[in-house]
Amino acid sequence: MLAEYLRRLRRTAGLSYGELAVRSNCSAAHLKRAAGGRTLPAHPVMLAYVGGCTGDSRHRLYTELMYGRAVRAVEQAKRDFRRSGVRPDLQSVEDVAGLSQALRNAWAQRGRPVSRTLALSSRWLPRSTAHAITTGRVPRDLRQYVAFLQTCGIDDESLAPWFRAWFKVFGRLSARDAATTLETLEASYDALRRPAHRARAQALSSSRASPAVGGSGPGADRDGRQAQWLRNGSQGSERGAVGSSPSVDRST
Structure with missing residues (x-):
């Protein structure tokens, strides 16, 4: 054209x-x-x-x-x-190498976007970190891990097996890290939750009902599910977990 x-x-x-x-x-x-x-x-x-x-x-x-x-x-x-047709195999993830391969498969399924494009999609994903993940490293910061997955189109309930794989590899998540990550997730979904609240309030107002206030809508449900996953991870990972702290990157 x-x-x-x-x-x-x-x-x-x-x-x-x-x-x-x-x-x-x-x-x-x-x-x-x-x-x-x-x-x-x-x-x-x-x-x-x-x-x-x-x-x-x-x-x-x-x-x-x-x-x-x-x-x-x-x-x-x-x-x-x-774009790759190979799906990430999270069931076989046992260590950092396996989780790294799963992350790269997710990235390949997305069409292997360049690091700059990935970094522009999330404030929690520096360009250097995005490049490191695509070349074989697993981020030590769970927020960066989630941000990378979201830029690869993995979100909402699809994050659940990825959380389980991360906890399986790195073990317990400290209460402080869990709280910090949860705050980040809540902030990232706030922009989605507020339009849902406004639309619901307008619909109720048009039908002469009182507008609903509080955590309702798909964004709030999503926050609740991810909060539960994080709390479960902070209390202890599933059996056979390796390590005791997410601050250690065993990929090196």
Whole structure:
């Protein structure tokens, strides 16, 4: 669509590629490739092409919109190509190496997004940590562990077996760590819970009923389930757990 639009601009302007190269201060070869549709043109080349054809800011704004869509489409195609069909096997996780492999399988199923993309999805997942997880390490901070899983599309009840696997490998979770992680989870779901509360209050108001106040809705239910998992982990992991503290990374 972007390439077709660029070609149409040039035809409307009545310019050859040689003439357009002079007006845009860009080589004719680059301009031809930009309108060829086989590869996504570099952003400066795209702007030079449009500016040489029209010089109209309105065309530039529209082209920027189309270019953004093309970039997202290319990125999605790359993720789909890299996507793995191997599902994480949490039942066989016995140690840090097994949990690391499961995390990488979850990442591969998501299409192997780059570390920068993962880090932009969560404030609790630094870019360096995201890269470390994708290259074989398991985070010592449970908040980073959960943040990585959420960026891989694993959330809500799907987190339950991942919590169990983490407790199985690292053992007991201290009360302080459990409280800190729970606060993080509650904060991450607060944005989801508040719209649900507003929608429910509006529905009740329209039916002349008193708006509900308090922890209701899917966000609150989700918080309750994850709080229970964390409390269970802080009281003791399942039988056969290895280690006694989440602060030790046995992957090294």
